[in-house]
Amino acid sequence: MIKALADRIVVTDMHFGEQKTESGLVIANDDGKTRGIHPRWARVHDIGKSVECEFSVGDWILIEHGRWTRSFEEGYRMVDADCILAFSQEKPSGLQLGNEYGDGEAVTV
Numbered sequence: 001m002i003k004a005l006a007d008r009i010v011v012t013d014m015h016f017g018e019q020k021t022e023s024g025l026v027i028a029n030d031d032g033k034t035r036g037i038h039p040r041w042a043r044v045h046d047i048g049k050s051v052e053c054e055f056s057v058g059d060w061i062l063i064e065h066g067r068w069t070r071s072f073e074e075g076y077r078m079v080d081a082d083c084i085l086a087f088s089q090e091k092p093s094g095l096q097l098g099n100e101y102g103d104g105e106a107v108t109v
Contacts, residue, residue: 002045002076004046004047005048005049006049007051007080007082008051008078008080009046009047009048009051009061009078009079009080009081009084010044010047010076010077010078010079011042011044011045011063011076011077011078011079012045012076012077013043013075014040014041014063014068014077015040039062039064039065039085040062040065040068041060041061041062041088041092042061042063042077042079043058043059043060043061043091044056044057044059044060048081051081052081053081053087054087055084055087055089058089059087059088060087060088060089060090060092061079062084062086062092063079063083063084063085064083064084067083
């Protein structure tokens with residue numbers, strides 16, 4: 001089992017494809033190549049012992065743009081506790097995840 005140390009948080013389920021809000025705003029899948037890296041939601045897997053927070057394992061956190069590690073161990077990423085912008089106890093809704101050019105199936109979360 002992967003555990004977080006000190007002031008770190010281990011997250012999963014971070015999506016890097018295109019996102020579309022309920023109002024129709026498209027957040028492209030360029031991951032910073034053209035328009036910058038945007039904040040992303042991820043599910044909390046484990047919280048380091050020195051992290052003081054209001055969220056818990058299983059909650060969803062919004063992470064500052066680009067403030068996560070590369071993926072390790074099948075989709076896990078490490079995040080610094082001071083890079084959390086918001087949290088939700090439920091999976092964020094109103095985002096449509098799918099293919100930027102419409103040639104793939106979109107999924108609403």
